[in-house]
Amino acid sequence: MLTDKRENPMAIRSKNALSSALLTLMLYKPFGEIAISDIAGRAHLSRQTFYTNFQRKEDILLYLIHGLFRRYRDRLTTSRPAPENLMIDYFIFWGDSRDFLALLFKQGLGRLFQDCNRSFFAEDTGMIDDMFTCEPWQLPYIKASLAGVTYEFLLMWITKDGGLSVDVLSSMTVNLLSGRLFS
Numbered sequence: 001m002l003t004d005k006r007e008n009p010m011a012i013r014s015k016n017a018l019s020s021a022l023l024t025l026m027l028y029k030p031f032g033e034i035a036i037s038d039i040a041g042r043a044h045l046s047r048q049t050f051y052t053n054f055q056r057k058e059d060i061l062l063y064l065i066h067g068l069f070r071r072y073r074d075r076l077t078t079s080r081p082a083p084e085n086l087m088i089d090y091f092i093f094w095g096d097s098r099d100f101l102a103l104l105f106k107q108g109l110g111r112l113f114q115d116c117n118r119s120f121f122a123e124d125t126g127m128i129d130d131m132f133t134c135e136p137w138q139l140p141y142i143k144a145s146l147a148g149v150t151y152e153f154l155l156m157w158i159t160k161d162g163g164l165s166v167d168v169l170s171s172m173t174v175n176l177l178s179g180r181l182f183s
Helices: 009-026 036-043 045-051 057-079 083-095 098-106 108-122 135-158 166-178
Strands: none
Touching: 009 036, 009 045, 009 057, 009 098, 036 045, 036 057, 036 098, 057 083, 057 098, 057 108, 083 098, 083 135, 083 166, 098 108, 098 135, 135 166
């Protein structure tokens, strides 16, 4: 009997094949026009394999987004950026996934990322909580602000790419959140 909670390697391969297939199809077709059979066929898997791993095609994108957030959380846990570097680290990390995020945003699926971003900041990770000196009742508001600002700035940066550097984008985020942009 297996006592460790690692996922079956066959399931991981199937999920990765289905994910790759969906992303490839999204390059050529609107998300709403992609059928489960298209995804399974492109991945050379059966529809049953799709339904063994996912309930709907949005679940594939959530699988990918959650995986990225796990990697980001692990990175933060390992590097423990100083509060002033949190935004720099955030935009560097998500900038590395620019193509994936651009595809999500182009297809009108940014809400999936937005929901995960909101959940990430809302979590009581301790790590982010410890960066702020505030009353406990203020923390959910601060985290909601972080989630909203980071998502909107990321959306603008990726879809409108005004050529801003990570440093400028991070500085603008920090200045907005600290109120320094208001006269």
